[in-house]
Amino acid sequence: MNQPNVVVITGGSRGIGAATALECARRGLGVILTYHRQAEQASQVVRRIGDAGGKAAALMLEVGDTKSFAGFRGAVQDLLAGMWGADSIAGLVNNAGHGLFNPIETVSEAQFDALMNVHLKGPFFLTQSLLPLMMPGAAIVNLTSATTRVATPGVAPYAAFKGGLDVLTRYMAKEFGGRRIRANSVAPGAIRTELGGGLNEAFETLLAGQTALGRVGEPEDVARVIGMLLTGDGGWINAQSIEVAGGYAI
Numbered sequence: 001m002n003q004p005n006v007v008v009i010t011g012g013s014r015g016i017g018a019a020t021a022l023e024c025a026r027r028g029l030g031v032i033l034t035y036h037r038q039a040e041q042a043s044q045v046v047r048r049i050g051d052a053g054g055k056a057a058a059l060m061l062e063v064g065d066t067k068s069f070a071g072f073r074g075a076v077q078d079l080l081a082g083m084w085g086a087d088s089i090a091g092l093v094n095n096a097g098h099g100l101f102n103p104i105e106t107v108s109e110a111q112f113d114a115l116m117n118v119h120l121k122g123p124f125f126l127t128q129s130l131l132p133l134m135m136p137g138a139a140i141v142n143l144t145s146a147t148t149r150v151a152t153p154g155v156a157p158y159a160a161f162k163g164g165l166d167v168l169t170r171y172m173a174k175e176f177g178g179r180r181i182r183a184n185s186v187a188p189g190a191i192r193t194e195l196g197g198g199l200n201e202a203f204e205t206l207l208a209g210q211t212a213l214g215r216v217g218e219p220e221d222v223a224r225v226i227g228m229l230l231t232g233d234g235g236w237i238n239a240q241s242i243e244v245a246g247g248y249a250i
């Protein structure tokens, strides 16, 4: 079967994930995006892709709930067959996540576990679960963070798990290379989204001042790089961490 190229993007209802869904559709990819709480926002992204002539669908997914992944894979397979007449995916973007600003001495075990589940354990087991659906030539993109390079006050557990995801990316590239599946991580700097409560004016001014190009990033700045990595344009890029941060804290 000549397969259409369909990618799965977690956390596609808002922010970087939504921009990535739109960018992928612009590049001619089919899109299955996931949402957690914002079903209506996810529907809006699906509608915008449809209005522009693309094809997309949204599924609910709690990335911290590994027990739901088998059912999620079944739902992806149903969508692939029903909407695209396909049985495989061309890419997976492990993007969904939440932030936390807390110094190490005040982080609770529950907060630590929640961050670990969403930023490290979830991407590990979701990738494992969807691996049988990945076609040769597929690409995995894991969203990490510039906070893995720059120790930023208040984000220690978040950054530590993103660092773990960065290491995991190289192991994915090594273990999946035989199937011609690539894996890279994208590490955004400060991007204008609702992560961790979003940016107020003072915080944005501070972050822009720490960025060589003098502004914070927009979700589209990151989405364009993810789109490149998912398609043939990035076909020889593998096992890399690409910081997309405008020169943050250099």
Ligand SMILES: NC(=O)c1ccc[n+]([C@@H]2O[C@H](COP(=O)([O-])OP(=O)(O)OC[C@H]3O[C@@H](n4cnc5c(N)ncnc54)[C@H](OP(=O)(O)O)[C@@H]3O)[C@@H](O)[C@H]2O)c1
Residues within 6 Å of the ligand: 010, 011, 012, 013, 014, 015, 016, 017, 034, 035, 036, 037, 038, 039, 041, 061, 062, 063, 064, 094, 095, 096, 097, 098, 118, 143, 144, 145, 146, 187, 188, 189, 190, 191, 192, 193, 194, 195, 196
């Ligand atoms: N923004 C930045 O400055 C920045 C910097 C470095 C790295 N990143 C990383 O980039 C990725 C995207 O962040 P963003 O800034 O676009 O965030 P955002 O605007 O807050 O959007 C987060 C997305 O993740 C989903 N989500 C949150 N918790 C989830 C969970 N437990 N299970 C499933 N989905 C969940 C949300 O779904 P609902 O809307 O449906 O709830 C939403 O679609 C994250 O991995 C983040 O750590 C962001």
